[in-house]
Structure formats: structure tokens, C-alpha cells
Amino acid sequence: MSEQSEWTQKALSEVGELTRGRRFTKNDYVESGLGCIHYAQIHTDFGAITREPLTFLAEDSRARMRLAHPGDLVIAATSENVDDVGKAVAWLGDDDVAVHDDCYIFHHGFDPAYVSYFFSSSLFHSQKIKYVSETKVVRISGANLGMIEIPVPPQQVQERIVEVVGAVDDQITALDDEAGALEGVYRAATSLLWCTAEGDEAESRFLGDVMHLDIVRTPMEAGTTYHLAGVLNTGKGLVDKGAFDGADTEYTAMNVLRENQVVMRKLTAWEGPITVVPAEFDGFVASNEFPTFTLAADIAPGWMKHVCRTPRLWAEMQSRVVGTVQRRKRLNPDQLLAVALPVPSRTEQEQATEALDAIEGQIAVIRAEATRLRQARARLLAGLLDRTIEIESAELEV
Numbered sequence: 061m062s063e064q065s066e067w068t069q070k071a072l073s074e075v076g077e078l079t080r081g082r083r084f085t086k087n088d089y090v091e092s093g094l095g096c097i098h099y100a101q102i103h104t105d106f107g108a109i110t111r112e113p114l115t116f117l118a119e120d121s122r123a124r125m126r127l128a129h130p131g132d133l134v135i136a137a138t139s140e141n142v143d144d145v146g147k148a149v150a151w152l153g154d155d156d157v158a159v160h161d162d163c164y165i166f167h168h169g170f171d172p173a174y175v176s177y178f179f180s181s182s183l184f185h186s187q188k189i190k191y192v193s194e195t196k197v198v199r200i201s202g203a204n205l206g207m208i209e210i211p212v213p214p215q216q217v218q219e220r221i222v223e224v225v226g227a228v229d230d231q232i233t234a235l236d237d238e239a240g241a242l243e244g245v246y247r248a249a250t251s252l253l254w255c256t257a258e259g260d261e262a263e264s265r266f267l268g269d270v271m272h273l274d275i276v277r278t279p280m281e282a283g284t285t286y287h288l289a290g291v292l293n294t295g296k297g298l299v300d301k302g303a304f305d306g307a308d309t310e311y312t313a314m315n316v317l318r319e320n321q322v323v324m325r326k327l328t329a330w331e332g333p334i335t336v337v338p339a340e341f342d343g344f345v346a347s348n349e350f351p352t353f354t355l356a357a358d359i360a361p362g363w364m365k366h367v368c369r370t371p372r373l374w375a376e377m378q379s380r381v382v383g384t385v386q387r388r389k390r391l392n393p394d395q396l397l398a399v400a401l402p403v404p405s406r407t408e409q410e411q412a413t414e415a416l417d418a419i420e421g422q423i424a425v426i427r428a429e430a431t432r433l434r435q436a437r438a439r440l441l442a443g444l445l446d447r448t449i450e451i452e453s454a455e456l457e458v
Contacts, residue, residue, distance in 0.1 A: 067212060076170075094157075096117045108229065151172075174219075181445055183445045250369060254370065273351060286344075288301040316345055320337060323353075380392070
């Protein structure tokens with residue numbers, strides 16, 4: 061009989077101690093001192109383990125804070141969604157670290173990375189969803205956390221699980237780093253779309269000269285199915301928001317999108333996204349909050365697609381926003397058309413498009429591989445914890 065088949069499962073309250081952190085705010089941060097972990101950092105900045113704090117409190121606050129010791133787990137007790145509540149990080153730093161009161165500290169006798177991996181597993185999630193409370197935010201109490209059961213394998217088995225899953229994490233991190241580096245190259249390259257070298261004959265033109273506002277509206281008809289498009293907040297494309305009957309909308313007419321048009325959003329509470337319509341969204345409709353533009357004949361749609369993704373264009377749009385938050389900030393399309401940018405020849409536009417598309421394509425390949433590995437990691441971890449994969453035969457093949 062394998063050692064794995066003899067594992068028991070015990071409630072977290074039986075194998076460790078859960079302690080709630082103590083409140084501090086961003087106003088309490090100092091440049092150096094006592095390291096601290098805020099619950100938001102667990103969601104956005106940390107992986108399964110961390111050895112370095114990102115923020116600090118004054119050293120003289122140590123006595124009144126609740127501290128995680130090296131090897132303890134720090135658990136986010138609140139989130140905006142069920143999937144993320146209970147996300148955890150193993151603290152492996154050299155000193156204690158202060159913990160925010162929207163977190164729990166789990167002091168235990170497990171391999172720290174093993175217990176952190178458990179908190180990212182489907183086994184943990186399937187138990188957690190029975191205990192979370194959902195209001196404006198999603199929360200889980202310490203008492204309910206304590207009822208969740210964790211597999212208790214021997215120490216050497218925990219270490220083997222950490223070795224196998226950690227190797228996959230290393231691969232994912234390497235891919236993320238590679239994609240991040242390429243995204244930096246892409247940002248630097250697109251910034252050059254706004255530059256002209258000395259002696260360059262690129263013509264500076266207003267956007268109103270290279271794309272023309274369309275004001276054609278299509279009446280909505282009951283009994284006709286339409287597909288609604290939305291502009292992603294990142295400005296990197298469109299999203300399919302689903303099909304609807306023509307009678308099921310507050311609008312009597314909408315824009316019908318056509319391939320290679322430019323579409324923007326007038327409501328600009330965040331970045332004011334703008335994008336070129338790809339072929340797969342030809343024929344979709346967009347509300348009247350999304351004006352559309354037709355490109356001039358000498359403008360390559362691919363080149364304009366990359367221009368639309370530049371921070372420079374977003375900054376130009378934001379500088380032209382009118383209104384207050386309460387009155388919903390808006391951008392008059394005419395103001396956008398007054399932005400000037402260098403416009404090279406059509407041949408140069410197409411050359412730039414080819415180079416930028418190649419970078420984007422490589423990023424997409426790397427991100428897809430990282431996604432595949434994350435899915436494989438989840439299956440591997442679930443199999444190791446529920447014993448459908450024998451730890452003795454587990455390999456790094458994913």
C-alpha cells in the first residue's frame with residue numbers, strides 16, 4: 061500500500077491556529093521598518109510564497125500589531141469575488157511581518173509551501189464556497205476557515221508535492237517574465253509611432269484627417285437577433301457581450317460595426333479606450349456611446365490598431381475630457397479628431413504593422429503556454445491532493 065493512500069484529512073483548526081490581523085492603513089506606511097502585508101497585496105502582488113515585504117510600518121508599531129512568523133500562512137479573508145477570497149501566501153522572510161485585519165495568520169506545522177498550495181487547490185475551493193458570505197464584498201470568517209479540511213501527508217510527501225508543483229510554478233514564472241519583457245519591447249516600439257527622426261518626411265496630420273466620424277444608425281427591430289460589442293477597458297480590442305432581440309434594448313438605433321472601422325467610447329471615467337474593429341466583429345452592433353470612424357484610404361488599419369493602443373493617445377484623450385465624476389466624464393469626438401500625430405507613408409505603416417504584429421503574436425504564444433501550464437498545474441495539484449495521482453510516480457510532465 062502506498063504511503064499516499066494512508067493520508068488523513070483534518071480541519072485546519074485541528075492542525076494549526078488561525079489569528080486575525082490588526083488594522084493599519086496606507087497612511088501608516090514608512091520607507092523602512094517593520095514589514096507588513098495588506099490583504100490587497102495577496103490578491104495582486106504575491107504568489108504562493110514571498111520572502112520580501114512590499115511595504116513597511118514604523119518599527120515602534122510592532123508591539124501592537126499581529127505578526128506572522130516565518131513559515132506562517134497569511135490568508136486574505138475578503139475579496140470582490142468568491143474565487144479569490146481565501147487566497148494565501150506563505151511568509152518565508154527572515155523576520156516577522158505585520159498582517160492587516162482583513163487577513164488571517166495560520167500558524168501550523170506543515171511545509172509552508174505545501175499548505176499555501178493547498179489554499180490554491182480545487183479541494184480547498186470546493187470546501188470554501190460553502191462558508192463564504194456575499195454582500196458588497198465576499199468574506200470568510202476564521203471560524204469557517206477552521207472547519208476546512210486539509211490532507212495531512214508525511215513531511216517528505218509534502219516536500220515532494222512542493223518540488224513537483226514548484227517546478228511547474230518556475231516554468232510559469234519564466235514564461236510570465238518573458239512575456240512581460242516582450243510587452244516592454246512592444247510599448248517602447250509603439251511609442252516610436254509618435255516620434256519623427258531628424259530629416260524624416262513623415263507628415264503630421266490631425267486624426268480628423270485620417271479617420272472620419274460616421275453618424276449612421278441602424279434601427280433596432282423586434283424579432284431580429286443582434287450581437288452586442290463592447291470596448292475592453294485596456295483598449296486592446298472588443299468583447300462579445302452576447303446576443304439580444306432588437307426589442308430588448310433602451311436604444312431605438314445602434315451603430316453597426318464594420319471591419320477596420322475605429323470605435324471609441326465617449327464615457328472616459330478610466331482610460332477612454334479606442335480600437336480598430338477586427339474581422340470577427342464585423343456586423344456587431346454598439347450603443348450610441350460608441351461612435352465609429354472610417355479610416356482614410358491611405359491609412360493601414362493594422363498601423364492604426366497599434367496607434368490606438370499607445371498610452372500617448374490615451375493621454376491625449378484624457379486631456380480633452382470634460383465634466384465631473386458625478387456628471388460622468390465624457391469625450392467629445394470632435395476633440396479627439398483635433399489630436400495630431402506623425403503619419404508615415406503607407407509602405408512604412410505596413411512595415412511597422414508587420415513588426416508590431418510579430419511581437420504581439422509572440423506574446424500571445426507565450427501567454428497561451430502559460431495559461432496551459434496553469435491549467436495543467438491545477439489538475440496536477442488536485443490529483444496529488446485527492447490521491448488520483450500517486451506522488452511516487454508524479455513527474456513534471458504537464
